[in-house]
Every structure is written in C-alpha cells, then in structure tokens.
Amino acid sequence: MRQITGLSNPTVKYLRSLRDKKHRRREQRFMAEGLRLLTDARETGHLPEILAMAEGRERHPLLDELVAATEAAGGDVIEVSQDALTKITGKDNPQAVCGVFAELDTALTRISRDGAPLVLVAQAMRDPGNLGTMLRTADAVGAGGLVLIDDCADPFSVEAVRASMGAIFTVPLAQARWEEFRKWLREGPGQLVAASLRDPHDYRDAPYAAPCFVMVGNESRGLPEEYEAECDLRVTIPMLGRADSLNASIAGAVLAYEVLAKLR
Amino acid sequence: MRQITGLSNPTVKYLRSLRDKKHRRREQRFMAEGLRLLTDARETGHLPEILAMAEGRERHPLLDELVAATEAAGGDVIEVSQDALTKITGKDNPQAVCGVFAELDTALTRISRDGAPLVLVAQAMRDPGNLGTMLRTADAVGAGGLVLIDDCADPFSVEAVRASMGAIFTVPLAQARWEEFRKWLREGPGQLVAASLRDPHDYRDAPYAAPCFVMVGNESRGLPEEYEAECDLRVTIPMLGRADSLNASIAGAVLAYEVLAKLR
Numbered sequence: 001m002r003q004i005t006g007l008s009n010p011t012v013k014y015l016r017s018l019r020d021k022k023h024r025r026r027e028q029r030f031m032a033e034g035l036r037l038l039t040d041a042r043e044t045g046h047l048p049e050i051l052a053m054a055e056g057r058e059r060h061p062l063l064d065e066l067v068a069a070t071e072a073a074g075g076d077v078i079e080v081s082q083d084a085l086t087k088i089t090g091k092d093n094p095q096a097v098c099g100v101f102a103e104l105d106t107a108l109t110r111i112s113r114d115g116a117p118l119v120l121v122a123q124a125m126r127d128p129g130n131l132g133t134m135l136r137t138a139d140a141v142g143a144g145g146l147v148l149i150d151d152c153a154d155p156f157s158v159e160a161v162r163a164s165m166g167a168i169f170t171v172p173l174a175q176a177r178w179e180e181f182r183k184w185l186r187e188g189p190g191q192l193v194a195a196s197l198r199d200p201h202d203y204r205d206a207p208y209a210a211p212c213f214v215m216v217g218n219e220s221r222g223l224p225e226e227y228e229a230e231c232d233l234r235v236t237i238p239m240l241g242r243a244d245s246l247n248a249s250i251a252g253a254v255l256a257y258e259v260l261a262k263l264r
Numbered sequence: 265m266r267q268i269t270g271l272s273n274p275t276v277k278y279l280r281s282l283r284d285k286k287h288r289r290r291e292q293r294f295m296a297e298g299l300r301l302l303t304d305a306r307e308t309g310h311l312p313e314i315l316a317m318a319e320g321r322e323r324h325p326l327l328d329e330l331v332a333a334t335e336a337a338g339g340d341v342i343e344v345s346q347d348a349l350t351k352i353t354g355k356d357n358p359q360a361v362c363g364v365f366a367e368l369d370t371a372l373t374r375i376s377r378d379g380a381p382l383v384l385v386a387q388a389m390r391d392p393g394n395l396g397t398m399l400r401t402a403d404a405v406g407a408g409g410l411v412l413i414d415d416c417a418d419p420f421s422v423e424a425v426r427a428s429m430g431a432i433f434t435v436p437l438a439q440a441r442w443e444e445f446r447k448w449l450r451e452g453p454g455q456l457v458a459a460s461l462r463d464p465h466d467y468r469d470a471p472y473a474a475p476c477f478v479m480v481g482n483e484s485r486g487l488p489e490e491y492e493a494e495c496d497l498r499v500t501i502p503m504l505g506r507a508d509s510l511n512a513s514i515a516g517a518v519l520a521y522e523v524l525a526k527l528r
C-alpha cells in the first residue's frame with residue numbers, strides 16, 4: 001500500500017478522469033465504489049487494478065481481504081485523503097473505497113441462449129439508474145444476459161454500476177446496433193417479445209417460448225415501430241390509471257418475472 | 265403575463281428556494297417542471313399558483329392553454345430569462361416551463377380501501393426516483409393510493425415529482441409513522457403483504473385478499489423485523505442470481521402486478 005497526498009497527483013487525476021465517459025472509453029477502464037460492490041466483484045473473480053481508500057477509514061475484515069487479494073494479484077493499493085476521494089467520486093459523502101477495473105467484453109457472443117429461459121434487451125435506455133436496475137433484475141431472474149441496443153447510457157458509468165448492485169460483474173452484457181443484434185438473433189433460436197399496443201396478447205396469457213428475449217424501449221419514445229414489427233410476440237401490460245406507460249425498467253421486470261414464471 | 269429580469273428578483277428567489285425541502289415544508293408549496301407534467305396537472309384539475317416560462321421558448325398550443333387556464337384561475341404567469349430558469353431548476357438544460365403548486369393533503373384518510381383491490385406502501389424509501397416510480401406504478405395498477413411510512417424521501421421534491429410522470433397529481437398519497445399507519449389499517453379491512461424470507465408463500469401462489477396493502481422496505485435495510493411480523497401474508501419472489509434483493513420499486517411493481525392479476 002502506498003500513501004498519496006495532494007489532489008494533483010497523477011493517480012488521483014487518472015481516477016477522477018474515469019468519471020467521464022470519453023476517458024473510460026479511451027482507457028477501457030471503469031470505476032466501482034463501496035466495500036459491498038467491491039466485495040461482490042472479488043467474490044466473482046474481479047479484482048481492481050487500482051484500489052483507493054480514504055485515510056482514517058474504519059477497519060473492516062472484508063476490506064482487509066480486498067486489500068490482500070488486490071495486492072496478491074499485482075494491483076496497486078493506495079491511500080488518499082478524504083478530500084481526494086471526494087474529488088475522485090464527485091460526491092460530498094463518498095464511500096470509503098473505490099476500485100478501477102478493466103472494462104468487460106460486451107460482444108453479443110457473451111449472451112447465452114441456453115441455460116436460461118430468457119434474456120433482457122434494452123433499446124436506447126438513457127437513464128444509467130434504469131440500466132443498472134435492468135442488470136440487477138437480469139441477475140435476479142437468472143437471465144442469460146442483458147443486450148443494450150443502439151444508444152444506451154454507458155453501463156460502466158458510476159451510476160449504472162452502483163444501481164446494478166454488483167450485477168455488472170455477474171450478468172453477461174452485450175452492446176450492439178439494432179441490425180447487428182437482429183442478424184445475430186435470427187442465426188439461432190430466440191423469441192423476441194415486447195410490450196406493444198399492436199394486436200397484443202395479454203402479458204399473463206401469452207405463448208412465451210425459450211429462449212425468450214424480453215425487449216423494452218427508450219424511456220420517452222418507446223420502441224421504434226420497425227423494432228416492434230420485428231417482434232415474434234407482442235404483449236400488453238394493464239394500465240388502469242391515467243398514464244399510458246410504466247417506467248422502462250419496471251416494465252422490463254414485470255415482463256421478465258411473468259416469462260420466468262411460465263418458462264422456468 | 266409579466267416579464268421578470270435579473271436573478272435577484274424576489275419571485276425568482278422564491279422559486280429557487282423551493283428546491284430545498286425546508287422551504288417547501290415552510291411554504292407548503294412544490295414545483296413541477298415541463299409542459300407534459302404541467303398539462304397532466306391541468307387535466308386533473310391542478311393549476312399552478314405561479315407559472316414561469318423561459319424567454320424565447322418555442323410556442324406550443326398546450327402551453328397557450330396552460331397560460332390561459334392559469335391566468336383565468338388568478339395565477340401569476342411570468343417570463344424569465346433562460347439564466348434565471350437554470351438557477352430556479354438547478355439544471356443546465358432546464359425544461360422551458362415550471363409551475364408552483366400548493367402541497368397536496370397527505371392524511372391517511374386520502375387512501376381508499378374500496379374501489380381498488382390494492383394499495384402500495386413504502387417504508388423509509390430514501391431515493392426520490394424510486395418514490396416517484398412507485399407513484400407511477402400505483403397509477404398504472406389503479407391502486408387506491410401510496411402510503412409513505414417513516415422517513416421517506418420527500419414526494420414533493422423535483423426528482424420525485426418528475427419520476428412520477430404526473431402521478432403525483434392523480435394518486436392519493438399519504439404520509440404516516442408506522443404506529444399511526446398500523447392503527448389506521450387495523451380499524452378497517454386490509455391485508456398487509458410484504459416480501460419476506462420468514463415462512464413465506466410463493467408470490468405466484470399466495471392467498472391475496474382485497475384490499476391488499478403491498479409494502480416494500482428501505483432500499484438497503486429492507487423492512488424492520490417488527491413490520492414483517494405484523495404482515496398478514498409474507499411472500500417470496502424468486503431470486504435466481506447472486507444478489508438477494510431487487511430494487512425496491514421493482515419489487516413493489518412485480519408484487520403489485522401479481523396482486524392485480526389475482527384480485528382484479
């Protein structure tokens with residue numbers, strides 16, 4: 001472990017730069033915060049390249065294990081001031097520890113068509129909190145992965161990683177343009193399903209078939225018409241109130257749990 | 265309509281102060297942003313006391329209607345600079361219009377036990393986005409309302425109002441301490457249900473009964489043990505992955521849609 005002082009230290013600057021998508025992309029690195037998240041990462045075989053901790057933090061056996069494992073794997077463990085950690089994380093009240101990880105592979109080949117009855121698909125999902133929540137839901141339903149279509153929020157942003165509650169490290173994640181995804185999907189078995197108002201089935205009584213690809217659209221615009229038309233099955237979720245849509249990650253979860261109940 | 269110039273104008277300062285919970289509480293006023301949200305408010309009988317618009321905004325027939333209705337009801341319609349609107353909303357890219365509303369009544373008497381098979385209940389929900397999403401889900405399932413127990417995020421914060429997508433104006437909302445809620449609940453019919461690991465029923469096969477009060481707990485701690493013990497029915501949602509919980513607003517929605525399917 002080494003102590004680092006000052007806010008202009010190159011490592012502090014580097015860590016801070018990873019808050020920015022452009023830098024993450026260039027460095028192919030991302031940051032995860034908090035002992036719980038970093039422990040989840042460690043337990044699933046992901047150790048940080050750099051582990052930064054605040055001076056004067058409370059001791060914790062899980063932190064000791066994390067430090068030992070990171071150092072054993074050749075990682076850089078540093079101690080910085082509370083001020084520097086605030087700078088790095090951009091939060092007034094940062095978690096006492098954060099780590100830098102190599103970005104994960106997000107090729108479509110990561111997605112598993114067998115071994116799980118369903119896969120989640122998000123199209124142009126712009127909110128990193130929703131995206132992280134989709135990852136968390138994908139973990140809970142035992143999905144074969146989450147496919148991000150078109151211009152989604154960055155799944156490696158601090159906000160998405162946080163909302164995923166560790167699922168960023170466990171759920172196979174793919175990023176693709178629509179045409180690329182469509183082509184890949186049609187090369188093997190897979191039923192594409194989305195909520196829709198176009199001659200839909202009631203979502204409680206629809207002929208789901210594994211592997212079922214459950215797709216949700218952009219938060220404000222929903223799915224493009226062409227994408228809906230490509231679906232093998234269109235379903236409708238009751239909307240009994242004034243609004244005509246659910247939050248995108250909510251719609252995805254309600255559908256995913258229905259599919260799970262039918263295909264498990 | 266009147267023009268207001270300068271950032272130190274008392275009305276601009278007043279509007280800006282409503283971003284702060286303390287001021288909202290004192291003034292018993294809250295702010296909603298965006299033409300869509302304000303139109304939802306108008307269509308459900310809620311007009312702003314003050315309507316603030318940016319200079320140089322694009323014209324829109326719905327905005328014209330909103331201005332006319334606000335003025336007809338004796339409201340104050342003001343035009344401010346883009347800079348002032350940025351100050352007011354605290355966002356770099358604010359919506360072109362925002363309005364100030366009188367806070368809504370949040371007594372338990374607002375909640376309807378009949379007319380709807382279920383009511384949502386959130387305990388110590390700290391994230392305003394989750395809270396607004398719960399309101400949106402409550403609207404979608406036609407719930408008799410949302411009850412906020414103990415120290416929840418402020419439902420009248422800009423973030424919660426935004427995430428509610430207008431449901432803040434349509435869904436009966438109550439705020440109460442646990443003891444107060446428990447007493448009120450037991451004075452009439454009502455089945456209290458929560459996700460739990462304590463001798464639970466499978467959530468797909470549980471004896472739900474209307475009016476069903478679907479309760480979710482705090483984002484990181486879940487429900488206190490005493491609250492779980494008070495439940496008439498405890499259910500479990502499958503967790504097939506590594507994590508042991510869902511996002512709180514997701515868990516609430518999955519349960520609420522299951523209850524709706526069974527009791528509708």
